[in-house]
Amino acid sequence: xxxxxxxxxxxxxxxxxxxxxxxxxxxxxxxxxxxxxxxxxxxxxxxxxxxxxxxxxxxxxxxxxxxxxxxxxxxxxxxxxxxxxxxxxxxxxxxxxxxxxxxxxxxxxxxxxxxxxxxxxxxxxxxxxxxxxxxxxxx
Amino acid sequence: xxxxxxxxxxxxxxxxxxxxxxxxxxxxxxxxxxxxxxxxxxxxxxxxxxxxxxxxxxxxxxxxxxxxxxxxxxxxxxxxxxxxxxxxxxxxxxxxxxxxxxxxxxxxxxxxxxxxxxxxxxxxxxxxxxxxxxxxxxx
Amino acid sequence: xxxxxxxxxxxxxxxxxxxxxxxxxxxxxxxxxxxxxxxxxxxxxxxxxxxxxxxxxxxxxxxxxxxxxxxxxxxxxxxxxxxxxxxxxxxxxxxxxx
Amino acid sequence: xxxxxxxxxxxxxxxxxxxxxxxxxxxxxxxxxxxxxxxxxxxxxxxxxxxxxxxxxxxxxxxxxxxxxxxxxxxxxxxxxxxxxxxxxxxxxxxxxx
Ligand SMILES: Nc1ncnc2c1ncn2[C@@H]1O[C@H](COP(=O)(O)OP(=O)(O)O)[C@@H](O)[C@H]1O
Ligand SMILES: Nc1ncnc2c1ncn2[C@@H]1O[C@H](COP(=O)(O)OP(=O)(O)O)[C@@H](O)[C@H]1O
Numbered sequence: 001x002x003x004x005x006x007x008x009x010x011x012x013x014x015x016x017x018x019x020x021x022x023x024x025x026x027x028x029x030x031x032x033x034x035x036x037x038x039x040x041x042x043x044x045x046x047x048x049x050x051x052x053x054x055x056x057x058x059x060x061x062x063x064x065x066x067x068x069x070x071x072x073x074x075x076x077x078x079x080x081x082x083x084x085x086x087x088x089x090x091x092x093x094x095x096x097x098x099x100x101x102x103x104x105x106x107x108x109x110x111x112x113x114x115x116x117x118x119x120x121x122x123x124x125x126x127x128x129x130x131x132x133x134x135x136x137x138x139x
Numbered sequence: 140x141x142x143x144x145x146x147x148x149x150x151x152x153x154x155x156x157x158x159x160x161x162x163x164x165x166x167x168x169x170x171x172x173x174x175x176x177x178x179x180x181x182x183x184x185x186x187x188x189x190x191x192x193x194x195x196x197x198x199x200x201x202x203x204x205x206x207x208x209x210x211x212x213x214x215x216x217x218x219x220x221x222x223x224x225x226x227x228x229x230x231x232x233x234x235x236x237x238x239x240x241x242x243x244x245x246x247x248x249x250x251x252x253x254x255x256x257x258x259x260x261x262x263x264x265x266x267x268x269x270x271x272x273x274x275x276x277x278x
Numbered sequence: 279x280x281x282x283x284x285x286x287x288x289x290x291x292x293x294x295x296x297x298x299x300x301x302x303x304x305x306x307x308x309x310x311x312x313x314x315x316x317x318x319x320x321x322x323x324x325x326x327x328x329x330x331x332x333x334x335x336x337x338x339x340x341x342x343x344x345x346x347x348x349x350x351x352x353x354x355x356x357x358x359x360x361x362x363x364x365x366x367x368x369x370x371x372x373x374x375x376x
Numbered sequence: 377x378x379x380x381x382x383x384x385x386x387x388x389x390x391x392x393x394x395x396x397x398x399x400x401x402x403x404x405x406x407x408x409x410x411x412x413x414x415x416x417x418x419x420x421x422x423x424x425x426x427x428x429x430x431x432x433x434x435x436x437x438x439x440x441x442x443x444x445x446x447x448x449x450x451x452x453x454x455x456x457x458x459x460x461x462x463x464x465x466x467x468x469x470x471x472x473x474x
Contacts, residue, residue, distance in 0.1 A: 001144075001146055001155060002143075002144065002145040002146065003142065003143065003144045003145075003159065004141075004142065004143035004144075005140075005141065005142045005143075006141040006142075007140055007141065011399075011400055014398070014399065014400060015400075016140060016166055018398075019162075019166055020142065020162070020163070020166070023158075023159070023162040024159075027155055027158055027159070032457075033457065036428065036457050039428070040428070040430060040431075040461065043398060043399060043430050044430065044431055047399045047430070047432070098465070098466025099466065110431040110434050110435065110465050111431040113464075113465065114431055114461070114464065114465065117464045118464070150301075150302055153300070153301065153302060154302075157300075171359075172359065175330065175359050178330070179330070179332060179333075179363065182300060182301060182332050183332065183333055186301045186332070186334070237367070237368025238368065249333040249336050249337065249367050250333040252366075252367065253333055253363070253366065253367065256366045257366070
């Protein structure tokens with residue numbers, strides 16, 4: 001099972017992206033709990049690309065490749081998020097200090113933290129003018 | 140809206156293909172009547188590729204690109220079916236003689252006839268070792 | 279998809295289909311249907327509750343209709359979407375689609 | 377997603393959320409929520425019937441909690457799947473998620 005979807009990096013298309021990913025992993029037979037983690041992860045990554053990757057009024061596209069990998073009786077979902085926006089390496093972003101008291105702590109940075117926590121593997125690659133972010137999760 | 144799906148050309152994957160196409164056109168907001176025509180068309184094309192394109196036990200893959208084209212307030216669905224099986228041009232296949240009495244008429248050839256009847260446009264292209272069949276329908 | 283064929287004492291066999299009849303389902307159903315109508319004099323396919331048919335089902339109908347005299351084969355309770363498939367295939371009249 | 381905030385005479389504001397709180401829905405809700413809790417002494421977010429939250433909602437909770445003294449902000453009726461999101465974000469205790 002392999003699926004690619006592509007649309008403009010605009011918030012109005014968030015639902016198209018998320019619904020497509022959900023439809024795909026439902027066909028792969030994932031449980032509601034796994035679907036929750038994958039959809040939350042995808043939403044955080046997509047909203048970030050929609051917000052930060054491209055200049056306002058010059059929004060490019062987002063392409064998502066999803067694939068089911070089967071090995072040793074395990075089923076893994078691999079999703080690759082590709083944009084042509086400015087260089088951004090999620091792995092170089094430090095996690096927020098979760099132990100800091102909430103009064104002194106800024107409430108950003110949680111999105112990336114959730115992605116790293118909910119997925120089994122996260123990897124980043126810059127390819128010419130593309131950001132290529134891959135996540136893998138056993139489903 | 141753009142979607143690509145890929146899987147082996149085996150009957151066990153028919154549902155994955157059809158469900159993916161249905162999910163896509165539902166997101167595009169097509170009516171049940173249009174969905175019916177598109178799914179029936181896709182099923183006929185897919186079953187043919189699964190049956191005839193590749194030698195038994197050496198089934199290759201099928202890739203389907205779907206896209207929503209919007210122009211003049213009209214929404215069109217374009218789906219492209221790609222296989223690497225033996226050359227087959229659907230347009231060179233004559234339609235069955237629908238007026239022949241059923242006793243003398245072989246009951247094959249209806250699949251391709253349905254495809255040509257239900258779609259607004261059907262086109263075929265051979266590219267190196269690929270069959271590229273495109274269908275378009277206003278939805 | 280499910281199919282249930284009932285043989286009546288007057289030589290009439292009624293096959294009731296239920297659900298979507300796609301290619302894989304039709305392949306599964308073909309054997310039981312062809313066996314059930316063997317020797318019938320009148321065949322009725324009841325499609326009440328069938329909202330989708332692929333061309334493999336048209337083929338099955340054609341094959342089944344050959345088993346009896348013309349006019350002794352008919353298809354009843356056909357919803358409009360399925361009726362259209364028989365119509366564009368030129369089979370509505372030949373198969374007595376009602 | 378919908379949200380309804382009720383102000384009680386003792387300075388307590390209860391906001392009841394319903395449905396999936398994704399990023400776009402949260403952006404829409406933020407203004408009305410922040411206006412409704414203005415000047416409150418105790419804030420309760422009731423998530424009965426919320427089965428999904430994105431990080432933008434965590435941010436909204438953090439922002440809202442700053443409006444009152446610690447311990448005067450709480451989040452109640454949280455289903456397990458949503459509880460997990462607060463937990464892995466290290467916010468369960470700080471936001472009194474119950
Ligand atoms: N795709 C991206 N391109 C550029 N910068 C990004 C991208 N994604 C995230 N960032 C940066 O990383 C920061 C942290 O992101 P995140 O953890 O999602 O929290 P938030 O978006 O709430 O600030 C963002 O504020 C932004 O500066
Ligand atoms: N992808 C294909 N590759 C090779 N031959 C094909 C392909 N699709 C259809 N054909 C040929 O065209 C014929 C007519 O196909 P169709 O109209 O679907 O009816 P049926 O499959 O019932 O015979 C098939 O019997 C087959 O010989």
